[in-house]
Amino acid sequence: MAxxxxxxxxxxxxxxxxxxxxxxxxxxxxxxxxxxxxRIPVGIAALFIGLIAFGVFYFAAYVGWxxxxxxxxxxxxxxxxxxxxxxxxxxxxVIVVMAIAMARRKGGKR
Numbered sequence: 001m002a003x004x005x006x007x008x009x010x011x012x013x014x015x016x017x018x019x020x021x022x023x024x025x026x027x028x029x030x031x032x033x034x035x036x037x038x039r040i041p042v043g044i045a046a047l048f049i050g051l052i053a054f055g056v057f058y059f060a061a062y063v064g065w066x067x068x069x070x071x072x073x074x075x076x077x078x079x080x081x082x083x084x085x086x087x088x089x090x091x092x093x094v095i096v097v098m099a100i101a102m103a104r105r106k107g108g109k110r
Contacts, residue, residue: 043098050094054087 024030061083 043102046094046098050091
């Protein structure tokens with residue numbers, strides 16, 4: 001009897017397919033944030049600038065460096081210790097500052 005009623009409405013039960021899925025489109029284009037798709041995040045830009053600055057400084061600091069000055073003692077050992085501390089303390093401070101800034105930004109958007 002259901003077949004007859006459907007036929008009266010211009011359709012048949014054979015032509016009725018499953019209902020379309022209520023799932024969202026998960027293609028790359030639909031997941032991309034449109035307002036930020038052409039901007040580099042501030043943290044990534046800071047990382048790249050810091051890496052470039054570190055590379056330039058490292059190259060300039062160690063041009064002409066040799067082990068004989070380290071073995072002879074003097075200020076080379078103190079300089080190496082200072083550089084080691086700076087190379088760990090500065091990135092750690094940047095990470096802390098970025099984490100605080102991200103926490104404030106996330107808290108402000110709610």
